[in-house]
Amino acid sequence: MNKPVIHEYLPKLLDQNIPITDEDIQLILASIGFTDQERALIRLREMCRTPRIREELTLILPTLLQALSDAATPDGSLINFERFMNSVSQPEVMLGFLTENPRAVEILVRLFVGSQFLTEILLKNPDYLERLTRYNRIAEFKSQQQFYSEAIAATRVESTSTAEKFDILRRFQRWELLRIGACDTFGLMDLKNITVQLSLLADGLVQSCLTILSEELELPIDDFAVLAFGKLGGEELNYSSDIDLVFIAGENSTQYWQLGQRLIKSLMESTSEGFLYRVDMRLRPWGRSGALVTTVDAYVEYFAKHGRLWEKQAMLKARVIAGNQKLGIDFFRRIEPQIFSCDPEEVRKNVLDMKSRIESELKKKEKTGARSNREKALFGMLSSQLNIYKCQTAPNILPFAVSIRWMDW
Numbered sequence: 001m002n003k004p005v006i007h008e009y010l011p012k013l014l015d016q017n018i019p020i021t022d023e024d025i026q027l028i029l030a031s032i033g034f035t036d037q038e039r040a041l042i043r044l045r046e047m048c049r050t051p052r053i054r055e056e057l058t059l060i061l062p063t064l065l066q067a068l069s070d071a072a073t074p075d076g077s078l079i080n081f082e083r084f085m086n087s088v089s090q091p092e093v094m095l096g097f098l099t100e101n102p103r104a105v106e107i108l109v110r111l112f113v114g115s116q117f118l119t120e121i122l123l124k125n126p127d128y129l130e131r132l133t134r135y136n137r138i139a140e141f142k143s144q145q146q147f148y149s150e151a152i153a154a155t156r157v158e159s160t161s162t163a164e165k166f167d168i169l170r171r172f173q174r175w176e177l178l179r180i181g182a183c184d185t186f187g188l189m190d191l192k193n194i195t196v197q198l199s200l201l202a203d204g205l206v207q208s209c210l211t212i213l214s215e216e217l218e219l220p221i222d223d224f225a226v227l228a229f230g231k232l233g234g235e236e237l238n239y240s241s242d243i244d245l246v247f248i249a250g251e252n253s254t255q256y257w258q259l260g261q262r263l264i265k266s267l268m269e270s271t272s273e274g275f276l277y278r279v280d281m282r283l284r285p286w287g288r289s290g291a292l293v294t295t296v297d298a299y300v301e302y303f304a305k306h307g308r309l310w311e312k313q314a315m316l317k318a319r320v321i322a323g324n325q326k327l328g329i330d331f332f333r334r335i336e337p338q339i340f341s342c343d344p345e346e347v348r349k350n351v352l353d354m355k356s357r358i359e360s361e362l363k364k365k366e367k368t369g370a371r372s373n374r375e376k377a378l379f380g381m382l383s384s385q386l387n388i389y390k391c392q393t394a395p396n397i398l399p400f401a402v403s404i405r406w407m408d409w
Helices: 007-014 023-032 036-047 051-070 073-085 091-100 100-115 114-123 128-134 144-158 164-186 191-217 255-268 296-306 310-316 327-338 344-365 373-393 398-406
Strands: 224-231 243-249 293-295 321-323
Touching: 007 023, 007 036, 007 051, 007 091, 023 036, 023 051, 023 255, 051 073, 051 100, 051 310, 073 091, 073 100, 073 114, 091 100, 091 114, 100 114, 100 128, 100 144, 100 164, 114 128, 114 164, 128 164, 144 164, 144 191, 144 344, 164 191, 191 224, 191 243, 191 255, 224 327, 243 327, 255 293, 293 296, 296 327, 310 327, 321 327, 327 373
Parallel strands: 243 293
Antiparallel strands: 224 243, 224 321
């Protein structure tokens, strides 16, 4: 933490007639820790576009500069504060709010420092700051059902067309990402709860999109389910993760092809409100060349005849996130024996090969200390292989563990 900001001379900062060479101004800027003091002073003065703005900015200067002083990157945080003020339609009103709510200034600067992703959400939706400051349940842990209920309720109240409903979901997602991100930034939730909340938010939004499309197409979804794999399946989603999905049906899978295509489009399509998620469907049987929706019988047969070790590993993190939950649970129960029917020597060989690849990746990163996404994926695959190997040597432990996971809905 830097030294307290010298309040006595603060009005000089916004006085265009006082040069940067003024001793008091240099003392203030130096105490904050700006790298480019001249540019920082120019930014502060350029924000004073009207006498009213200058008056309001003068009032919050002590709080703002103290927050910037405590920030790891005062220059970058001031840039984002300027961008934030430029994004507000009534800057005088926003500055008045900040004057009355010093805590909001701290929230702003902390978010600026902690995440450019969250900063961009605030810049696009500056009204979220007041909502975030006044929201008294910011650290509430929400279930998938709660996310879904709130999202669908919003579409029922505000919209008419399907396109408008999806834009409402995009806005709903942005607010929830900001709320969860604020909990992350201020230490109100630990990492595990953050990733679970991000995952349950995705679950709720996928179910919301599915409900909207089912109603529009007048197609019941009592014989259709969405499975999640990878980070979403393992409830380990981060703020920018793709989501790995697979669609299954009980019998007539072709009737759900259009629904599946529309669901992917609704999640990936970008509008002025942004997009929901990047979707990866390559984990379905036969990958890109396979049918978009697979019947349970066809999937079980594929797994028995063609299922590769990595596909069995991937299934350990899979779960049902939307559609008919019972259909998905029954599917997992049917393929469970096949997941652990691997040749132990094949699993052992894969574990050793993976260990060698991870060690190679680590050696490349020793100098920088960085960890690549590829390396993280290798660790995940190794973990899955070890789980399969353990279950073959102690078969009584896994059916229970996996069944609990697959039944967690």
